[in-house]
Amino acid sequence: MFDSSTVTDLASLTAWFGSYCRSFRGSDLEAQRNFDLKELHTRNVCEAARLIAAGGDERRQMLAQVAGLCHDLGRFPQYREYRTFLDSQSVNHAHLSAQILKQSSLLDFLPKEERDSVYFAVRLHNVFQLPAGLPPATEDLLRLVRDADKLDIWRVFIDYFFAPEGERASAAGLGFPDLPSCSPEVLEAVEAGRMVELATLKSLNDFKLLQLSWVYDINFVTTHKLIKERSLIQQLAATLPDDAVVQGIVTRVHDYLEDRLASESAT
Ligand SMILES: [Fe+2]
Known part of the structure; x- marks a missing residue:
């Protein structure tokens, strides 16, 4: 070295x-x-x-x-x-x-x-x-x-979720089981506009929701713009179960981002 x-x-x-x-x-x-x-x-x-x-x-x-x-x-x-x-x-x-x-x-x-x-x-x-x-x-x-x-962790996980199993970097999924559902307390946190805490996760889907909730913790206008430009919310959403509750929460996060972008462009 x-x-x-x-x-x-x-x-x-x-x-x-x-x-x-x-x-x-x-x-x-x-x-x-x-x-x-x-x-x-x-x-x-x-x-x-x-x-x-x-x-x-x-x-x-x-x-x-x-x-x-x-x-x-x-x-x-x-x-x-x-x-x-x-x-x-x-x-x-x-x-x-x-x-x-x-x-x-x-x-x-x-x-x-x-x-x-x-x-x-x-x-x-x-x-x-x-x-x-x-x-x-x-x-x-x-x-x-x-x-x-x-910004880049989102890219890492989107790549991970879409990669064939044999090509995945094994430690990226953090070892959460790929269960079909999402935990109610995790869904509730995202719905309420709160960041999800790592300790509450039980499944890979919960982990995806945690990542969605990071949108609430973004600090700079450019980052908001890049999230939109890179379609990160849509790409993460595509990996989540296609049910009304989950997709409603995706819309909630999407609307939050749009609101932030609108208020930032107004100032
Ligand atoms: Fe780190």
């Missing part, structure tokens, strides 16, 4: 990330598919972060990409050690990513304040609710990375 002390900017951090991914390569095909999934996801989150931050402060856009590149570093050792991406059965991968940052020189090219912002955006990127009292620049970066992450 490249020595992290050679990282001096976003370009060399990106090159370092490539060598980091290569250091996990091995002959196990299943493991490789899961590592490849996280490598592509990370590169896409970095690009989504760039898009969301586009048109504004260039420094902010650079930091958004740095945070995107670093947010899931912990996924690689997590999978190598535990063979799962389920944090509850292994380790908090965001904390592990932050620990990797702390123990390396990856962010040394940034001034202390920016380094801290990236560190906390990485460490907190998977929390259910944002903590109060973060410095404004850190909170902004955290919100940005969370939006970028969701």
Whole structure:
């Protein structure tokens, strides 16, 4: 692996990330598919972060990409050690990513304040609710990375659900059983406009509903636009049971997005 002390900017951090991914390569095909999934996801989150931050402060856009590149570093050792991406059965991968940052020189090219912002955006990127009292620049970066992450997680799962079984990255489904129904409490949360909590899930369908509910947790206009442009709600909806209750909930989420877009274009 490249020595992290050679990282001096976003370009060399990106090159370092490539060598980091290569250091996990091995002959196990299943493991490789899961590592490849996280490598592509990370590169896409970095690009989504760039898009969301586009048109504004260039420094902010650079930091958004740095945070995107670093947010899931912990996924690689997590999978190598535990063979799962389920944090509850292994380790908090965001904390592990932050620990990797702390123990390396990856962010040394940034001034202390920016380094801290990236560190906390990485460490907190998977929390259910944002903590109060973060410095404004850190909170902004955290919100940005969370939006970028969701945008690409939707792509990952849509690909997963539509891929033939033998070609799926095995750890992507998080091991939920593919039962025919959805849990009432999960349906209720989405209907009420609330985010679904991971602990309430019982099936793959519940997990799809959780992902739909993420639309309620999006922070930036560009992300709302990209959700619409990429037809993410429709694609997720197509994988859910075709019954009136479920499709009614899909319409609820769809209408929420349209309302947000209308109010954002009015301001
Ligand atoms: Fe993550």
